[in-house]
Every structure is written in C-alpha cells, then in structure tokens.
Amino acid sequence: MPLLIAGTPELKKELLPKHCAGPNLSAFCLTEAEAGSDAGAMRTTAKRVGNEYIISGTKQFITNEGVANPYSVFASEQPELRNKGISCFIVPAQTPGILAALIKSNDWSSRMNYYDR
Numbered sequence: 001m002p003l004l005i006a007g008t009p010e011l012k013k014e015l016l017p018k019h020c021a022g023p024n025l026s027a028f029c030l031t032e033a034e035a036g037s038d039a040g041a042m043r044t045t046a047k048r049v050g051n052e053y054i055i056s057g058t059k060q061f062i063t064n065e066g067v068a069n070p071y072s073v074f075a076s077e078q079p080e081l082r083n084k085g086i087s088c089f090i091v092p093a094q095t096p097g098i099l100a101a102l103i104k105s106n107d108w109s110s111r112m113n114y115y116d117r
C-alpha cells in the first residue's frame with residue numbers, strides 16, 4: 001500500500017508486477033513499543049550512507065512478519081520533525097540484519113502474530 005500511494009513510477013514498475021504475479025504477502029511495519037497511535041514517537045532511524053540506508057530499530061505487532069516479502073518499513077530520517085521526518089522503505093525480507101521473531105505472551109495482540117504464521 002505505501003508503494004501504491006507514494007512509490008516512484010520506477011519503483012512501482014520494478015516491484016508491483018513481480019509482487020502481483022504470485023501468492024505474495026507484504027507487511028506494513030510501523031508500530032513500535034513506544035509508538036502505536038503516536039507514530040511520530042518512533043525510534044527506528046534511517047541514516048543515509050553513500051547510496052544506501054542503514055535502518056536501525058525494532059517493530060512489533062507486525063501482521064505476516066516472518067512470511068512477508070518485502071516489508072514496508074517506516075523509519076525516521078529526522079526524529080526531531082516527528083511525523084514529518086518519517087520515510088517508508090521497501091525492504092526485501094532477505095536483507096542481512098533483519099530478525100523476525102515471535103513474541104509469546106498472554107497479550108491478545110502478540111498472540112495474533114502467532115496465528116498469522
């Protein structure tokens with residue numbers, strides 16, 4: 001959905017046909033422990049290094065985590081701007097450094113992640 005709304009024409013042309021060709025799932029990765037309704041409080045950052053970005057942070061309650069590819073990951077390039085500093089990155093699931101883990105608890109929301117698998 002973020003790609004449809006705000007992706008460049010080049011990115012849409014590259015990713016959408018492949019994604020729509022098969023039974024693929026993607027995931028919307030916004031929520032964090034301290035940033036649910038208040039997305040501007042997110043702590044995940046994106047730092048540009050040359051032609052790449054380094055994204056650092058932890059998301060939670062992500063539907064389809066672990067089976068989705070790619071992930072739409074929201075991260076802040078300018079945390080002081082809160083909501084206006086946030087960008088969305090299309091991140092292939094096989095990108096080195098991503099760990100998708102199931103959190104087991106008695107909390108209803110966390111158990112939903114289990115049922116999604």
Ligand SMILES: Cc1cc2nc3c(=O)[nH]c(=O)nc-3n(C[C@H](O)[C@H](O)[C@H](O)COP(=O)(O)OP(=O)(O)OC[C@H]3O[C@@H](n4cnc5c(N)ncnc54)[C@H](O)[C@@H]3O)c2cc1C
Nearest residue numbers: 027028029030031035036037038060061062063064109112
């Ligand atoms: C089944 C399920 C699937 C999910 N899947 C995804 C997913 O795929 N990707 C993803 O990024 N997130 C996902 N989430 C997370 C979901 O988007 C967040 O739970 C939601 O944004 C609320 O955040 P929170 O749980 O931290 O609650 P909080 O933001 O802490 O809110 C707690 C309560 O306070 C109320 N509240 C908050 N702010 C205000 C305010 N300013 N004024 C009045 N009331 C307020 C809320 O309405 C709520 O009742 C999922 C959640 C569930 C339950």
